[in-house]
Amino acid sequence: MQTTEVLYLFKRCGIYYFSRRVPLDIQGEYSTKRISFSLRTRNKRTASLGAAHLASELDSYWSGIRIKRMVKKHIHRYTKKPDAILVGVSISEALEYYLRIKGQTKPQLFHQTATRNITYIINELGDRDLGEYASSDAGKFRDALLKKGLITSSIKRVFSSIKSVVNFSIKENGLNIINPFLGVYVPDLDDTIARKPIPIHTIHKIQKICVSTDDELRHMIALISDTGVRMAEAVGIMAEDIVLDNVTPHIIIRPNAKRRLKTKQSERTIPLVGSSLWAATRLMENHTDEQEYIFKRYNRTEKSNAGSASAALNKWLKPYVEDDMVIHSFRHALRDRLRKIECPSDVIDSIGGWSKGSIGENYGTGYTLDVLYKWMLKMV
Structure with missing residues (x-):
């Protein structure tokens, strides 16, 4: 008789536990790489049914997160604001051009930093045409970074990097727009942890x-x-x-x-x-x-x-x-x-x-x- 392996289950001291690894593309939403907890049952059938139901619910929830991200990244790109002046260059294209031209002689850290900071923008606001971003979007982005727990000095560095990427594309392509990430107010919360010298x-x-x-x-x-x-x-x-x-x-x-x-x-x-x-x-x-x-x-x-x-x-x-x-x-x-x-x-x-x-x-x-x-x- 063929047996089917029960997924996402393990047994400890006679009690069944549910355990499932968080997919790589979703891990940013969690503080752990694996979800694991007790199902409070010693019955294998009950545990199997519970695990299957939990796995299905998680699949639906994670699918919702992915769809929400796709809306931010792609759908917003085609929604033109009444006063938006499209310039034909998305922020991801601006990054690619910036790294290709300005990053030729720069170390790997330069590429990693710029890519990470533009990815923050794309995840929060979508990969839009540069002309579609407004100063209000920059303010929302700042609030999102504060909510994530970044200290103000780190937020200022993120904005400095993003401003450089966008400015470079505006100047190089002769775009008739103002960089929306300029002049964004970042409050001085005095939250920087000073490095102490060793006595x-x-x-x-x-x-x-x-x-x-x-x-x-x-x-x-x-x-x-x-x-x-x-x-x-x-x-x-x-x-x-x-x-x-x-x-x-x-x-x-x-x-x-x-x-x-x-x-x-x-x-x-x-x-x-x-x-x-x-x-x-x-x-x-x-x-x-x-x-x-x-x-x-x-x-x-x-x-x-x-x-x-x-x-x-x-x-x-x-x-x-x-x-x-x-x-x-x-x-x-x-x-x-x-x-x-x-x-x-x-x-x-x-x-x-x-x-x-x-x-x-x-x-x-x-x-x-x-x-x-x-x-x-x-x-x-």
Whole structure:
């Protein structure tokens, strides 16, 4: 006799449970990837009938969500407002053109950010002709982002990205419309969570643990702790960027095939002192000639995997620091440590690769390595 497998059921302690994975395209509507709960019965037939009914109801509900999205994305596109001036370019087409032309030399993050933010618009307002969007639509979009729980600084970044995409299309195509996403009021709710710098006594404690553990991940933390380099800068460092056979040992932060730099000012040379010198020395001692990148495990693909490294280091760091502190907090701490010894602000900018405070600071060749070394040595 043939038996039929009962779908979406499992048994625990004699009780039947309903369990069904949320489809990928619907997961944005839920806080979990799987719906699971007790059916409160030990009877298999009762549980099977209940599961079948629940599955059918879910299919209908999810179908409704998909149809609603299709209406937003496609149907609204053909509903012309009385005062709308159609220009023949949809917002998705504007994005494609923006990425194709302006994104040629940009990193992957540039493409991901623009695509994500335009997708927000399409999901909320539909993929319409640029001439169909009104300032009132932009206000509705802002309210939707606030409802989703985005902090105001993130909402401002989303709007900045969208404005760039739309502005680029308007200028490039000579469109006679005003960008509807300009001038949208975003309230300052003071909801930004400030990243705290790690206190110096905690930094010293972590550095001691790194020395005693003496493995690759701890070498990375120690290197960051006394140089203030960004996570991606550390992960993508090459063997040739670590210079120890010099009167002033140092690292060179520059773009390479696996990672770009955040800004033009990010390209710099940083003296090695304290724990960063110890870490760089240990990394080079463990380095093999055929290993081009120092942190091999995070450079196995076409691009450096800074996200994976950040997750691993933050997980390890968590028991030793306060809740709001992460690996990037070492960078904030470096600036405070240099301020504490009254290091000039333009020297601090040179060490950290921060944007210059004034136009005049951009002139000249900058500080020599021995000047930077003097201040960093004083810092540790």
